[in-house]
Each structure stands twice: as C-alpha cells, then as structure tokens.
Amino acid sequence: MLTKRREQLLRFIVDEYVRSAQPVASSAVVRRYGLPVSSATIRNEMARLEEDGYIVQPHTSAGRIPSDRGYRYYVEALMRPQEPPVAVQQTIRHQFHQAAGETAEWAQLAAAVLAARLSYVSVVTAPHAARPRLRRLQLVSVHDFVALLVLVLNETLVLQHTLMLDRQLSQDELNEVAARLNSLYAGRAVDEIRAMQIEHLSLEAQTVRAALDLMESEGAESFGEAYLEGLREMLREPEFAQGERMLALMELLGRPNLAKAIPLARAGHQEVTAIIGSEHPDDAMQQCSIVISRYGGPSSLRGTISVVGPTRMHYPKAVSMVRYISGIMEELLDAYFG
Amino acid sequence: MLTKRREQLLRFIVDEYVRSAQPVASSAVVRRYGLPVSSATIRNEMARLEEDGYIVQPHTSAGRIPSDRGYRYYVEALMRPQEPPVAVQQTIRHQFHQAAGETAEWAQLAAAVLAARLSYVSVVTAPHAARPRLRRLQLVSVHDFVALLVLVLNETLVLQHTLMLDRQLSQDELNEVAARLNSLYAGRAVDEIRAMQIEHLSLEAQTVRAALDLMESEGAESFGEAYLEGLREMLREPEFAQGERMLALMELLGRPNLAKAIPLARAGHQEVTAIIGSEHPDDAMQQCSIVISRYGGPSSLRGTISVVGPTRMHYPKAVSMVRYISGIMEELLDAYFG
DNA sequence: AATTAGCACTCGCCGGGTGAGAGTGCTAAC
DNA sequence: GTTAGCACTCTCACCCGGCGAGTGCTAATT
Numbered sequence: 001m002l003t004k005r006r007e008q009l010l011r012f013i014v015d016e017y018v019r020s021a022q023p024v025a026s027s028a029v030v031r032r033y034g035l036p037v038s039s040a041t042i043r044n045e046m047a048r049l050e051e052d053g054y055i056v057q058p059h060t061s062a063g064r065i066p067s068d069r070g071y072r073y074y075v076e077a078l079m080r081p082q083e084p085p086v087a088v089q090q091t092i093r094h095q096f097h098q099a100a101g102e103t104a105e106w107a108q109l110a111a112a113v114l115a116a117r118l119s120y121v122s123v124v125t126a127p128h129a130a131r132p133r134l135r136r137l138q139l140v141s142v143h144d145f146v147a148l149l150v151l152v153l154n155e156t157l158v159l160q161h162t163l164m165l166d167r168q169l170s171q172d173e174l175n176e177v178a179a180r181l182n183s184l185y186a187g188r189a190v191d192e193i194r195a196m197q198i199e200h201l202s203l204e205a206q207t208v209r210a211a212l213d214l215m216e217s218e219g220a221e222s223f224g225e226a227y228l229e230g231l232r233e234m235l236r237e238p239e240f241a242q243g244e245r246m247l248a249l250m251e252l253l254g255r256p257n258l259a260k261a262i263p264l265a266r267a268g269h270q271e272v273t274a275i276i277g278s279e280h281p282d283d284a285m286q287q288c289s290i291v292i293s294r295y296g297g298p299s300s301l302r303g304t305i306s307v308v309g310p311t312r313m314h315y316p317k318a319v320s321m322v323r324y325i326s327g328i329m330e331e332l333l334d335a336y337f338g
Numbered sequence: 339m340l341t342k343r344r345e346q347l348l349r350f351i352v353d354e355y356v357r358s359a360q361p362v363a364s365s366a367v368v369r370r371y372g373l374p375v376s377s378a379t380i381r382n383e384m385a386r387l388e389e390d391g392y393i394v395q396p397h398t399s400a401g402r403i404p405s406d407r408g409y410r411y412y413v414e415a416l417m418r419p420q421e422p423p424v425a426v427q428q429t430i431r432h433q434f435h436q437a438a439g440e441t442a443e444w445a446q447l448a449a450a451v452l453a454a455r456l457s458y459v460s461v462v463t464a465p466h467a468a469r470p471r472l473r474r475l476q477l478v479s480v481h482d483f484v485a486l487l488v489l490v491l492n493e494t495l496v497l498q499h500t501l502m503l504d505r506q507l508s509q510d511e512l513n514e515v516a517a518r519l520n521s522l523y524a525g526r527a528v529d530e531i532r533a534m535q536i537e538h539l540s541l542e543a544q545t546v547r548a549a550l551d552l553m554e555s556e557g558a559e560s561f562g563e564a565y566l567e568g569l570r571e572m573l574r575e576p577e578f579a580q581g582e583r584m585l586a587l588m589e590l591l592g593r594p595n596l597a598k599a600i601p602l603a604r605a606g607h608q609e610v611t612a613i614i615g616s617e618h619p620d621d622a623m624q625q626c627s628i629v630i631s632r633y634g635g636p637s638s639l640r641g642t643i644s645v646v647g648p649t650r651m652h653y654p655k656a657v658s659m660v661r662y663i664s665g666i667m668e669e670l671l672d673a674y675f676g
Numbered sequence: 677a678a679t680t681a682g683c684a685c686t687c688g689c690c691g692g693g694t695g696a697g698a699g700t701g702c703t704a705a706c
Numbered sequence: 707g708t709t710a711g712c713a714c715t716c717t718c719a720c721c722c723g724g725c726g727a728g729t730g731c732t733a734a735t736t
Binding site (some may be wrong): 102132135138140141142143146148150152159160162173215232235240241242243246247250251254264336337 | 385440473478479480481485486488490496498500509553569570572574578579580584585589592599648674675
C-alpha cells in the first residue's frame with residue numbers, strides 16, 4: 001500500500017506523462033504541482049516508487065515514466081473517470097439519433113465517434129445474437145436465375161444472400177417455397193433446425209443450407225463484422241513516429257491478426273476492463289493498452305466495444321467514453337428490440 | 339524523339355531503378371547490361387537524357403533516376419506489358435469463381451487480388467448503374483414497427499433500407515403496398531418516377547422517398563462503396579519509410595480525401611491509363627502514380643479499378659494486372675447480367 | 677526522522693569535423 | 707564517336723566534445 005503522498009505523486013506523474021509524452025522530472029512536479037516541498041523530497045519519494053516498481057527511468061538522469069504496474073495502480077485506485085461533458089453527450093446522442101435502423105450502422109458510428117473523441121483506434125463488433133432464431137425468410141426474384149434470400153431473425157437482424165438457381169422461377173413459385181419453409185422452421189434456432197433433419201430437394205435444400213450458414217455465422221462473434229476506426233489519428237502519437245513501429249501496429253491491427261490483438265474474452269459485461277501493455281499476451285502489443293467492454297443483454301444481442309491506444313493513454317477519458325458509448329448501444333438495442 | 343540507344347538506356351534505368359530503388363550509375367549499366375561500350379559513353383548519353391528531362395540526379399555524384407517525364411516515355415513507348423503468367427491467371431480466375439453472387443464481393447475481391455499481386459494500394463469501386471431502373475421493390479416485415487425495403491434494379495443490383503413505420507403493419511399489408519407501387523413504377527428510372535409526380539400517403543410516400551434516394555445514390559459513382567486494399571504492403575516501399583510520408587499517404591487515402599486522390603474522370607474505358615507523379619493535380623500525390631481503368635459496358639453496370647503506388651512503380655506489371663482484372667470484372671458482369 | 681541545499685556525476689542530444697566511397701564531368705587521346 | 711584517366715563533388719557513417727537536464731548522494735537543518 002502506498003502512502004497518500006506517493007499516491008498523489010504517482011497520479012501526477014501519470015497525468016503529466018500522458019499529457020506531455022516526456023519523462024517527468026522532480027523539479028517539474030514542484031513547479032506545476034505547487035506542493036510545499038522541495039524537488040529533493042520528490043526525488044526521494046520517486047526513488048521509493050521506482051523501488052516498488054511503479055515508475056521507471058528510461059535512462060539515468062532522465063525523469064520518470066510510469067511502468068505498466070504504475071498505470072495499473074492508477075487505473076485501479078487513482079484516476080477519477082470523467083464523464084463526458086454534457087455538450088459532448090448531447091452531440092453524440094444526436095449523432096446516434098440520426099442513424100436509426102441498421103445495427104451495423106450503430107457499430108460503425110460507435111467506432112467513428114470513439115475514434116474521433118479519443119484519437120485512438122477503436123474496434124467495435126456489430127451486435128450479434130448468441131443463439132439466433134429464425135423469424136421469417138423470404139425469397140426475392142432478382143433475375144432469371146438469381147434470387148435473393150432475406151433472413152429475418154428474432155433479434156431483428158436482417159441477413160441476405162444471393163442464390164444461383166438451377167432453373168428459372170417466378171416470384172410466385174419462390175413465395176411458395178418460402179411459405180413452406182417458414183411454416184416448418186419459423187421460430188426455431190439453428191440447432192433445432194438441424195435436429196429436425198428434414199430432407200429437401202433442389203431449391204429448398206439450397207435455401208435451407210444457405211440460411212443455416214448465415215445463422216451460424218451470425219451466432220459466432222467475429223471480427224468479420226468489426227468496425228475499426230482511427231488508425232490515422234493514433235499514428236500521430238509520438239510513440240509511433242518511427243515508420244518501424246507504425247508498420248508493426250498496422251500489421252497487428254490488420255484483419256487476419258485482429259483476433260490475436262484483441263482478447264474479446266477479457267471483455268466484462270457492464271464494467272469496463274483495461275489491459276495494460278505487458279498484461280497482453282501478445283508481444284507486439286506490449287506498447288499498447290486496450291480498454292474494452294461488452295454491450296447488450298446477456299441473452300439477446302451482444303457485441304464488444306474497445307479502444308486500442310498507447311500505454312500512455314488517457315485512461316480516464318478512454319474508460320468513461322467506452323462506458324458511455326457502450327451504454328448508448330445498450331439503450332439502442334433495448335429501445336429497438338427490447 | 340530519342341535515338342535507339344538512348345531509348346534502351348532509359349528503359350534500363352527505369353527497370354533498374356524500379357527494381358533496386360537506388361539511383362542507377364553508369365558503371366552499373368555496363369556491368370549488368372553488357373553493352374559493348376564503356377561507362378564513359380553511357381555517361382555522355384545520360385547527360386543528354388538529363389538535358390532533355392528524362393532523368394535527373396538526386397545530387398551531384400549520384401546515379402540517375404527517371405523523372406516523371408522519363409516514366410511517361412517509358413510507359414508510352416518503351417515498356418512491354420507482361421501478361422500475368424498462366425498459372426497466376428488460373429489462380430485468379432479460380433478465386434473469382436468462388437465468389438459468385440454479390441457484385442460488391444467481386445469488387446472487394448478484385449481489390450484484394452490486385453493488392454496482393456502488386457503490393458500497392460488498390461481502389462476498386464463497386465459496379466453501379468448509370469441510370470438504374472426499378473425492376474421490383476419488396477417490403478419485408480422485420481419487427482412490429484420496422485420493415486425492410488428491398489429494391490431490385492434492372493441491372494441486378496439489390497439495395498436495402500430499413501424503414502421505421504408509424505403503425506404496426508402485417509406482412510400482408512406490406513405486400514399490398516409493394517404490389518401497388520410495383521404496378522406503378524416497375525421498369526422506370528429515377529427521373530421518370532419523379533416526373534410522374536404521384537402523391538402518396540404515409541407508408542407509400544415513405545417507401546417511394548427511400549426508394550428514390552437509394553436509386554439516386556446508386557446512380558452516382560462514389561467512393562462510399564469503394565474497396566481499398568494493400569496500404570500495409572505499400573507502406574513497406576522504401577519511399578514511405580519515414581513516418582512523415584506514411585502519415586501523409588494515409589491521410590490522403592482516407593475516406594474523405596479519396597475522391598481528391600483518384601481522379602475517376604481520367605479513367606478511360608477499355609484502355610488502361612497511367613497518371614504519373616506531377617501529372618496529378620494534387621500536390622500530395624506528386625510522389626505517387628495511379629494506374630486506372632474503367633470496367634463494364636458503357637450503358638449498364640460500370641465501375642473503376644485503380645492502383646496507387648510510388649512513381650517508382652512496376653508499370654508493366656501494374657498495367658497488365660489492372661487490365662487483366664478489369665477484363666475479368668467485365669466478363670463477370672456480362673455473364674451474369676448480359 | 678524527515679526535509680533540504682549543494683554538488684558531482686551520468687547520459688542523451690547536437691553540431692562540427694573527418695575520411696571513405698561512390699559516381700560524375702571533363703579533358704585529351706584514340 | 708568512343709574511351710581512359712583523373713580531379714571534383716557530394717553523401718554517409720562515424721567519432722568527438724560540449725551542453726543541459728536531471729538525478730543520487732551527502733551533509734546540514736528543522
């Protein structure tokens with residue numbers, strides 16, 4: 001346990017380092033903090049904090065910067081999350097108000113807002129149903145040999161897929177097929193439909209296969225439908241100034257690697273979780289922190305919302321912003337599908 | 339007009355510089371090219387080429403690199419486009435074979451293939467109909483107060499939009515509305531529908547408004563539905579090694595700026611066009627070249643396919659690859675909607 | 677026991693200087 | 707028109723030394 005003064009000092013070092021990206025010197029503390037002590041005292045305290053592993057020196061005769069452990073302590077015990085100002089809240093609410101309808105659009109908007117407000121990378125996975133049920137399917141004739149399969153799921157998700165037909169079918173015929181399949185399968189989940197083991201022929205079989213595929217891919221949370229925003233903004237941070245680091249980061253946040261970079265499993269529901277630097281299993285992420293949260297009800301539509309930034313991240317802002325946006329997503333889901 | 343030998347020399351300088359990214363020295367020419375002349379002769383010829391503006395020296399006592407004019411001459415008169423090897427062609431065809439159906443998927447695939455084969459940035463706009471006609475619209479009930487509007491256009495494009503309803507409507511009622519609107523508007527283009535000036539109430543009006551909006555946005559070629567791929571690969575090129583340039587490039591190729599970066603108007607149909615460095619109006623693109631082509635029939639579905647790379651680009655590969663993929667897109671469109 | 681003034685010490689950064697190497701342009705000879 | 711030879715130029719990498727920032731330690735003070 002840290003003394004009161006050391007806590008204050010650690011907090012100041014984190015705040016100051018986050019602000020300036022420069023190691024914090026003892027004299028800087030006295031000057032800007034205005035404590036009634038001298039820099040020598042601060043130096044002594046700093047030595048203790050370093051001994052305990054909360055801060056480090058990049059080299060002898062430089063100021064101190066927080067270690068991952070220091071950030072952890074800061075996030076856990078020191079920082080006061082700052083709610084976004086009312087004006088900002090209103091702006092954001094307004095933005096979401098405009099994008100009614102598509103859940104995917106909400107996710108995209110959430111990513112955009114988050115990136116814009118924080119200047120870090122945001123990754124938002126679109127809401128997905130853990131165990132989707134078929135509400136109704138519909139076949140729409142598109143062309144002589146092409147039909148569109150539209151799937152409406154219980155959780156108000158609409159999926160579509162183009163079908164290539166063996167023979168020409170009129171809309172009426174398609175309607176018939178759809179009606180028959182609906183009477184069989186409406187209201188059921190993937191596993192139930194599979195369990196029924198009904199044999200179908202030609203178009204029916206093709207439709208059922210496509211529908212099951214779609215529902216299954218919906219059931220699994222994936223990064224295929226994730227929205228990533230703000231790479232450009234984040235690359236302006238001084239820690240990524242060298243091309244070397246930039247490339248590494250881009251590599252890491254590219255589609256195929258995204259799953260490795262962001263451990264969805266660590267996202268808690270309701271509460272916001274931070275993963276700081278070396279706490280992340282992947283070596284490439286040692287310089288980065290993640291602030292992540294799940295949104296949506298436990299049973300119905302769920303998704304995750306996360307921010308990836310340098311360990312020198314503005315945690316109060318990041319945490320509260322993620323919490324706020326996460327809350328909005330929850331509200332939206334509730335309002336539309338509650 | 340250049341002498342035969344100077345042409346050869348220019349070609350070699352371009353080839354070599356593209357390969358090595360290093361200024362080409364006179365001695366290197368003799369060594370690797372094996373001409374029965376000495377480096378002094380090459381130096382004399384180089385001096386002439388420089389005088390005429392085809393090559394430049396980064397500084398005294400460095401080799402030569404091609405100027406934009408030099409590249410232009412090379413592209414116009416010197417290079418022989420190399421068809422992709424048969425094996426590669428087959429692989430690509432196979433990839434496209436797998437992605438049947440959605441035109442947007444073709445575009446995405448085209449972008450991915452192009453980026454993978456060339457290691458430059460590829461930008462492909464999805465096929466869009468210049469003057470789309472409504473084939474049929476359909477309303478699908480999704481939720482109590484939510485319906486999905488599905489628009490099938492003559493050119494086999496499917497668009498969808500979620501509608502928020504004022505009151506609860508059954509699928510039967512929705513079908514009725516759709517049927518009425520179809521009987522009125524099927525087969526017509528945006529301008530025709532507008533010209534009819536029919537007054538509608540509530541849901542009908544809402545549907546028509548949404549449908550017109552969708553069709554209009556489809557009619558305009560935009561970067562909203564453009565697929566961009568390969569930024570990571572391209573940033574490995576030595577000219578972008580400094581973080582400075584990387585950021586500039588990313589800035590430039592970000593969504594809002596994409597239209598400024600890629601002048602779609604300069605894309606010719608059938609033939610592939612190159613825009614080299616300073617030929618581009620925007621200052622930020624001086625270091626880059628664009629290889630661009632339009633695909634699709636002149637009347638029906640069209641799109642553009644382009645590659646953005648450093649001016650030190652492998653033009654033969656880029657041009658022939660763009661041409662090849664462009665051809666495939668054309669074939670696909672023909673096969674499905676011809 | 678905690679604080680502080682003073683001071684020596686360490687280390688990164690910056691500017692200049694230097695030497696090697698690469699490649700040219702020029703001149704004079706072929 | 708071509709070529710050998712050579713002086714010249716420019717970059718790059720390296721080293722060096724001074725400067726400034728900031729520390730750690732010691733001894734004195736409260």
